[in-house]
Amino acid sequence: MQFAKFWQHIDGNFLLLVVLGALTGLIISANTVLYLLANYPEPLMAFFIGLILASTWILRSKYERNNYLIWALFCSVLG
Incomplete structure (x- = not known):
């Protein structure tokens, strides 16, 4: 029960x-x-790289433009 x-x-x-x-x-x-x-390794890798770049662009637009430190940290972690 x-x-x-x-x-x-x-x-x-x-x-x-x-x-x-x-x-x-x-x-x-x-x-x-x-x-x-x-x-098809090359098109698949290009697809995944495109997904990563698109998501960074979307995340970048959510942050304030003056907040360069967070953007730099995010890019360094991504790289």
Whole structure:
């Protein structure tokens, strides 16, 4: 009886579906990335570098323009 209350309290059905979906996505994407890395390494690396550059541009726009120290630290950690 306590487990059923706990399961309902943490919304166990929802969490179970989220975890199963995350694991399924991880397995599918890992196989896809391995295939692409073996057959198309340059376009895949270009894609990932583009993702990194785009996310730095988005993060940069969220900081104040005068806050160069945080931006410099972020770029040094990224590099």
